[in-house]
Amino acid sequence: MNSIIKILYINWPLQILILVTALFGFLMLYSVSGGNWEPWTKPQINRFSISFLLVFLMSVISISLWRKISPFSYILGLALLIAVYFFGDTGMGAKRWLDLKVIRLQPSEAFKISLVMTLAYYYHKLPLSKVSHPFYVLLPLLLILIPAIIVFRQPDLGTALVIVMIGIFVMFIAGVHFGYFLFGGISFFALLFILFQSRGTEWQLLKDYHFRRIDTFLNPTADPLGSGYHITQSKIALGSGGLFGRGYMQGSQSQLNFLPEKHTDFIFTTLAEEFGFFGTIGLLVIYSLIVIFCIFSALATTDRYSRLLITGLCMTFFTYFSINIAMVMGLLPVVGIPLPLVSYGGSSMIVIMLSFGLIQSAHVHKNNRF
Numbered sequence: 001m002n003s004i005i006k007i008l009y010i011n012w013p014l015q016i017l018i019l020v021t022a023l024f025g026f027l028m029l030y031s032v033s034g035g036n037w038e039p040w041t042k043p044q045i046n047r048f049s050i051s052f053l054l055v056f057l058m059s060v061i062s063i064s065l066w067r068k069i070s071p072f073s074y075i076l077g078l079a080l081l082i083a084v085y086f087f088g089d090t091g092m093g094a095k096r097w098l099d100l101k102v103i104r105l106q107p108s109e110a111f112k113i114s115l116v117m118t119l120a121y122y123y124h125k126l127p128l129s130k131v132s133h134p135f136y137v138l139l140p141l142l143l144i145l146i147p148a149i150i151v152f153r154q155p156d157l158g159t160a161l162v163i164v165m166i167g168i169f170v171m172f173i174a175g176v177h178f179g180y181f182l183f184g185g186i187s188f189f190a191l192l193f194i195l196f197q198s199r200g201t202e203w204q205l206l207k208d209y210h211f212r213r214i215d216t217f218l219n220p221t222a223d224p225l226g227s228g229y230h231i232t233q234s235k236i237a238l239g240s241g242g243l244f245g246r247g248y249m250q251g252s253q254s255q256l257n258f259l260p261e262k263h264t265d266f267i268f269t270t271l272a273e274e275f276g277f278f279g280t281i282g283l284l285v286i287y288s289l290i291v292i293f294c295i296f297s298a299l300a301t302t303d304r305y306s307r308l309l310i311t312g313l314c315m316t317f318f319t320y321f322s323i324n325i326a327m328v329m330g331l332l333p334v335v336g337i338p339l340p341l342v343s344y345g346g347s348s349m350i351v352i353m354l355s356f357g358l359i360q361s362a363h364v365h366k367n368n369r370f
Helices: 002-008 012-032 041-059 063-087 107-125 134-152 157-174 178-197 208-218 229-240 267-299 304-328 346-364
Strands: 089-091 094-099
Touching (some): 002 041, 012 041, 012 346, 063 346, 094 107, 107 157, 107 304, 157 304, 304 346
Antiparallel strands (some): 089 094
16 A cells, blocks of 8 residues: 555656657667567567566665665676676677576676665765865766776777766766866866877777777768768758658668668657757657656755656766757767667667666655655
8 A cells, every 4th residue: 555655655747748759769679670569570570568667666665775785786797797807798799688588687887876876885884074185086987987897998999088087977976076077077188198108009098999990980981881881871861851851761871771780879869860959859849848847857856866866867868868959960979879778679678668767766756755
């Protein structure tokens, strides 16, 4: 009975927005499947249905329990990242997946939740007077950099950078002195300079394909049929949609298979081609509302752990869709970041929905309501 009462207190506007966003995804997957439920639409609906129910289940579990298991989630996540090296499946030149029979999991995706939970737990326990002390700044940095380096070695530069971004954001929200971030920004640009200087040397710090992606980002027309093919076709699809789009399932780039990865990383371009500028704005408005409702939920709680957890997971969600959209528009190099709740994929769907489950739990139990 108590669980039923708790469900009444979940953030219903947020839950409805999640459902509407997923419906966008089902429509687009059905379109790129050529009007068929297989191979992408039906599995995605099944995954979302289970995950959607999981959000309700997680919401009724006390936030204090999630807080207690936060450090253990980090240990488990780190163990899974290490396990990838020994038991991982290789795909597209990288070893990133673990075959758990029930699901093919990408541990680097799931670790983003573990990192936010652990940093929120750390700063919840740490007195405010010690937040900016050098020693207590070093520990969270290690918690961020160790998994980031492991993921980078898979190799997965994009996800490694996202892990760092999310971790640094939580540190910023926790109240770490701005001077540390200023020093970090200067160090970051110095590192970029060193990375580019290392190209072609014996001590080259990035893989050749990383540099090729950067070259393609800076000048995609240099090799429009090779390394620049993805972004060239993406821009064609984006531009051909106009204001109102070509119509549902009428996009030439996606329906005639000119657009690569149309069901995953580049599904936003399919949306733009078929529904035009106003269709993409509609999706962006929904994404923005999800972020806004999460922020309101964070501001409404006085519990430090809950506030950091909600804002950190909200930042994770924001990072997903902002990087994906910027990538397909040619504003960032192409990296394997899916469009949340819209792109096809098991790991990303589960991770996003687990995040919302934790956010709903924090919302339901805010200010010791239960």
